[in-house]
Amino acid sequence: MSARSGSLPRYVAQRLLLIIPTIWLIVTFVFIMLRVAPGDPVSAAVGGKLDEAALDARRAALGLDRPLIVQYFDYLGDVATFNFGQTISDNRSLISIVVDNGGATLTLTLGAFLFALLVGIPLGLLAGRYRDSAGDVGIRIFGVVTYAAPVFFIGLLMQLLVAGPLGMPTSDIASPITKFEVEPVTHILLLDAVIAGNWDAAWDVFLHHILPCITLGLLLCGVFIRLVRVNVLQTLKGDYVEAARARGIAEKHVIRRHAFRNALVPVVTVVGLMVALTLSGAVLTERTFNWPGLGTQLYNYLIARDYAAVQGLVTFFAVVVVLVSLLIDIINALIDPRVRY
């Protein structure tokens, strides 16, 4: 492989070109599943409430009376301009839903990742370092159980065992007063409160984040524990670790600088792979904590049988996964030159 083909810009360009067919496939797939297969979305969403003439008017207004193939190309054009369509049940544009509720999902998932990294990595390092000790077994079982427990069940246990005694909030992203006071600028409530300089509000929002973030974070940290533990086991066997020992470097330096540091490189890749898992978990966490994010919106539109809204939100989630994975791949290529070849 020549040096040119391994260059970073070329790698990024290749990856960028590859996601276009991927996104096209996702959009098409969701369109076929939710628009073509079930028949008429308008009567599914608002049927029974309106008479036939009004339903026809709604269909015409939404362009659903046109041939499917026309609707499909129309929708493709919309998605290309980041317009994911309109809901049928309450006539909102998907863009406004994403803007209004996306911030809550963003801070929830980022907080969960932060918790998972802060807890999962040290535990994984310890388990790998002291392999087969009582601590290792305990940490591994902890990892299996937290991964096995459904997020909504962990959430309920948190509400029962932690929130009750400590008086922590268990519902919504902030108290009503905070929501009333803070002016939406970025639509990320925590950021808005800080921008407004309203520290009481920011603290209130932070408190509301703790339990949901830990709940979702516990699901993720099992994955980190397992990954980091196995990596430490492998790096400890590596030639360079042996070489470092042979040079007479103190064991704790060998462990820290040679074994641990190299064990952490694959974490970046796995973060990319875990975006999908995180979003799945976020949908359930939001429902458990009544969190005003995109997952709750998805749940509400599922209940309302609003096919267009479900189609738009699912497409949006999938596109986010693809884009974040791309971003992680590029970061990975920056860190690790081997990836580019």
Add this chain to the structure above:
Amino acid sequence: MFRSLLSPFRHTTGIARWLLLTGVVITAVFVICALFAPWIAPLDFNQRYVDGVKLPKQAPPSGEFWFGTNDQFYDVFSRVVWGARTALMVVGLSILFSVVIGVVLGLISGFIGGWLDRLLVFLMDTLYAFPSLLLAIVFAFLFKDLLGGSIVAVAMALTVIYIPQYFRVVRNTTVSAREATYVEAARAIGARNHTIIGRYLFGNVIQSVPVIGTLNAADAIGTLAGLGFLGLGIQPNEAAEWGYDVSRALDDMGAGIWWTAFFPGMAIVLLVAGLTLVGEGLNETVNPVLRKRRLLPVDMPAKEPSSYLAEGDAAALGAGAPDVWDREDELRPEREHRVREDESR
């Protein structure tokens, strides 16, 4: 057959064996609950009356109702036991469907190659990148309208999530096995494509399926519960389902009624953890990649090739090979070649 079933136990030692054993025991308890639900559960999963007397609402656990009763006047213990049957039926069906579809598509895609292969790989990669719960939601949402919320409908929704994993493994193994000498030899003696796929490739690519299957089963229990929690699972009047029971109990928590959510929730945790332990234990012993690492430190002082294999091992290798090698004399050298290849690994 029996020996190969026990081999994971024989190959593991110490903690790994204990973890595997724990997983097997937990899983076995749930399988027993599922098989004998009518005899273990004191009541039916949707039974409100005993001898014409209505059950109490949200009664705490007691000698009469071990796990208490819930807001719908149901006995929680009975519903947990019946839930095991639902969970294992749904998961069993979905794994069966996805193995059949994934393995067949993987074999065809890997064997035929060309544009069909590229298209399928691209399609499967996209499906795999999709958040699995969302994929299940889309299909459950769809099937609920088309088929109603039956066990089969939910199993089909879960099937879609897991097809890409089998496809991937089988397809990649097939691609590398397609060029192997024994396949070439089979082609040389005039074997047709379906014979090569069915008799030569199938046996060699199928080996990693049980491990993926067990780990997928664990994941599927969680996804099924997630669907139930979101109200997209099985119709409540069709079967007892743990995730649905937990979601019904969401409001009980505030009132200090913990048993309606705790017991079905713990059932999910235990079964998923049990299956995960079994899957990981199997992986460490059955998966040749991990097994190879275990064997590497073993010193190999043997100078003569014949002493590499103990008699039992050679017999085991022979038993694993398609029986055609024992019948066709022309293929004998092929078998020896395979043995040598295994040694060099």
